[in-house]
Amino acid sequence: MDDSTSVSSTEFTDMKSFFKSLVARMVVGDTTVRIGVVTFGDGAVTTFPLNQYSTSADVIAGIEGISRGNSSYGRSYRYVDRALEYTQKSFFTKANGDRTDAANYYVILTHGYSYGYKTTEFGSVLRSMTSVINDIFIVGVGITSSTYDADYQGAVSDTKKYIESSNFIGLQCINDMVVSNITTCPLASITPSTPSTPVNPSCKLDIVFILETNKYSSDENYIYLKDFFSKLVQQIGVSSDTVRIGAIRYNSKAYTAFDLQTYTASDDVSDALLQLSDSTDSGFLIDSALSYAQSTFFTAANGDRDDAANYYVFTIDGIRSGAAKQGELIAANWPDTVFAIDINSSFPTEYENTTGDSSRYFYAASYADLSSIESSVLAAISSCPVPITTTTTTTIDRSATTTVDDSRENVNVSAPCPNSLLYLYPEDLTASNDGAKGMMYLMTDFVFAAPSCSRITSWEFSYSKSGWIDFMVWRPLGNKYKLVAYNTIYVDGANTTVYTVEEYQKIAVLENDVIGW
Known part of the structure; x- marks a missing residue:
């Protein structure tokens, strides 16, 4: 009225x-x-x-x-x-x-x-x-x-x-x-085409829908977005024992809309999704949203289960670097898995890399076009996780061939070594900017070699521009080097900083291990 x-x-x-x-x-x-x-x-x-x-x-x-x-x-x-x-x-x-x-x-x-x-x-x-x-x-x-x-x-x-x-x-x-x-x-x-028998996976899944909620996805676009997820849920057998579903809204920050134990039936989750509010915020920090989901959303207090795979299903329609790095951090904890729904973002490579597999990347030309990928997304997020082992062979300077096991990122290292500081003395080196894309540096000079068994507790370095950097530890094996593990760090602007490594990310090194980035 x-x-x-x-x-x-x-x-x-x-x-x-x-x-x-x-x-x-x-x-x-x-x-x-x-x-x-x-x-x-x-x-x-x-x-x-x-x-x-x-x-x-x-x-x-x-x-x-x-x-x-x-x-x-x-x-x-x-x-x-x-x-x-x-x-x-x-x-x-x-x-x-x-x-x-x-x-x-x-x-x-x-x-x-x-x-x-x-x-x-x-x-x-x-x-x-x-x-x-x-x-x-x-x-x-x-x-x-x-x-x-x-x-x-x-x-x-x-x-x-x-x-x-x-x-x-x-x-x-x-x-x-x-x-x-x-x-x-x-x-x-x-009449709705929802099947009378919903999909019931043979495994336990804890799923979070991560919805972009900003001025670009607002108004009628947000209705398309909510309807898309609501329809997906109506086709999945949600219960406290099998599939649990929660939701996160994100823009410049991330917020839990409802957690994994708030609703235990498909109709209730569907109804809750349709009630979500849009926003006029201009951000789409999906890397932060994924990090928030991993550290804050997927907790026992929110209904996360140790015997269930964690599925991250996110949407985005803009350009944001750093998502792929966060996706790698999540994938290191298999069976945790990332699925990307790209709504004409013009940044497909980043988001496909975030998932780690093209079969988990889905593209829609517009919000109105989301229905065209509904069946594919449903099949993917309602399937049980499949182990994937990825090995990449890289050739580095001096013709040394390196075999990299991608599952080593963020490994929870343990070694028969006490926590101690590893001091390196590269006083004779000349400072310069090593920021070329597509280039990796392996410091084989003795001053960068570990003198004893220890752990990396921090990295002190200077940087001249924003971006992601991987600090690595390599182990000499004859004329080759094997990647032990690496710490991924995001830097902003230009500065000299000391990055303190989290306890579970401290890399165990042995005598003569060298570093690189």
Whole structure:
């Protein structure tokens, strides 16, 4: 119901009478038609939810009790798109009485145009949702411009679902047409295609959906995104014993939306995803979000299980370096696995590398195109992990051939050596910038060789630009060198710093081991 200042007290009363006359001609009940009311201006608020009243008489009494001029939003402007977004996110919820086996009908009465002319965009995305059946009906009062008409007509699936009245008094004259529309069952073609038997993996999986939540993924894009994940969940057998699912929202920071033990049924997880709020933040720090998921989200307190694989499923539509490094850190703890959903980011190599395998990288040309990869993503994230051993052969300076086992990154090293400091004295070296891409340095000079058994507790170094660097320990084997392990560090700007290595990342070295980067 339009509660902007353009609707006078008398007109507001006429509007309520119109809606009461509609309800009087419907069979309201818990197993038939449920009705609630939202009022709006530049925002929206629930006046009463779907499960508050269970008879037509009670709904009519509820409408009669609605007062004009709610203070929850500004009333000088009218945004139908915001009312639609609010209704999808905050009104049609399980707590408010929304049912998974019932279509959601939005019946909007508006007195004039919607600021920003975004009704078409929001109406279209709501109707395209596959996790729930939505349909939209608009009653326009006093619409005086073809531009306003076009914005509303584009939001509905049929021109018959946009009905105009020249004024509020004339609303009773269109009662029959509106009732006929809003009491017609949805077409079979828009019935959800969710299988009756959900996918039930033979292994235990703890899955986190990591959703980009910023100004680039906001508004109608975010509805596409939430619908995509909601539909995935509806096809997976979620329970406390088999598959657990949680969600993280990220932008410049990462936030837990709900953890692995908040919900134990697919419908509840699906409903929670559809309620997520978007953001106007401009960041998409996916590397930080992945790190947050690994260190803060996947904990026993949040429902993480030792005997379940941790699956990280992230979305991104922008360019962010560093994700691949974080992906490697996660992959080192197999069976933990990363899956990337790239929404036309223009940075495919980085995100494919983040997953470690092209079969876990998925590309969508736009948010509206996410449905095209639904089946592929579902098959991937509902499959049990498969061990992968990767070996890379690299040729370094002086024709020394090196075999690198990728699983060694961040290894929890142990050696029969006490913790001690390893002092190197490269006083005779001349300082220079060794920052060329595609170049690796192996310091075979004796001053860089370990004099005894020890551990690397810190790295002191100077840097001249931002980026990632791997500090390595190599072990001489005849005329070859074997990679022992390495520490990955991100630096910002230009400085000299001492990086203190975490206890579990301290690399055990033996006499004559050398370093490189």
